[in-house]
Amino acid sequence: MANINETAPDLKVDETHISPVERRNSLEKHLQHRPDAQDLKNRHILLDTNAAPALQAAQLQLEKERNTDNLRKGLEHRPERGDLINRNILPDTNAAPGIVANQKALDKQMRTDALEQKLQRRPTADELVQEGILDANEKPQ
Numbered sequence: 001m002a003n004i005n006e007t008a009p010d011l012k013v014d015e016t017h018i019s020p021v022e023r024r025n026s027l028e029k030h031l032q033h034r035p036d037a038q039d040l041k042n043r044h045i046l047l048d049t050n051a052a053p054a055l056q057a058a059q060l061q062l063e064k065e066r067n068t069d070n071l072r073k074g075l076e077h078r079p080e081r082g083d084l085i086n087r088n089i090l091p092d093t094n095a096a097p098g099i100v101a102n103q104k105a106l107d108k109q110m111r112t113d114a115l116e117q118k119l120q121r122r123p124t125a126d127e128l129v130q131e132g133i134l135d136a137n138e139k140p141q
Helices: 020-032 037-042 053-076 081-086 097-121 125-130
Strands: none
16 A cells, blocks of 8 residues: 555645643643633633523623613713803813814913913012002011
């Protein structure tokens, strides 16, 4: 009888045959490093439930429906945009959302600059004493 490699040179023969003993040892080695059930639950690989396996799919579906219902109820009771603007939660602007942050930063910088200019122009304590706004003994140091 001819060797497979001689009759069909394109076919490769698996010469790395693993004995049943080696396979069992390999399996035992892998089982020793197997993560425990709680680790798999923490990593969301196993469902964290005490329900019977036959009921787990129904339990998961009911949980999804409950979350959907809660979200729908929350969206129904959500305040209108105008209310949020009146309560200063949302900015009163028609600008695109991408530039609102830049607009806020610019407004803040403009207020900072205006305050700085007013502080530089305020009168000194000596000038306030001369104008009679402060008494000499009230003069800040």
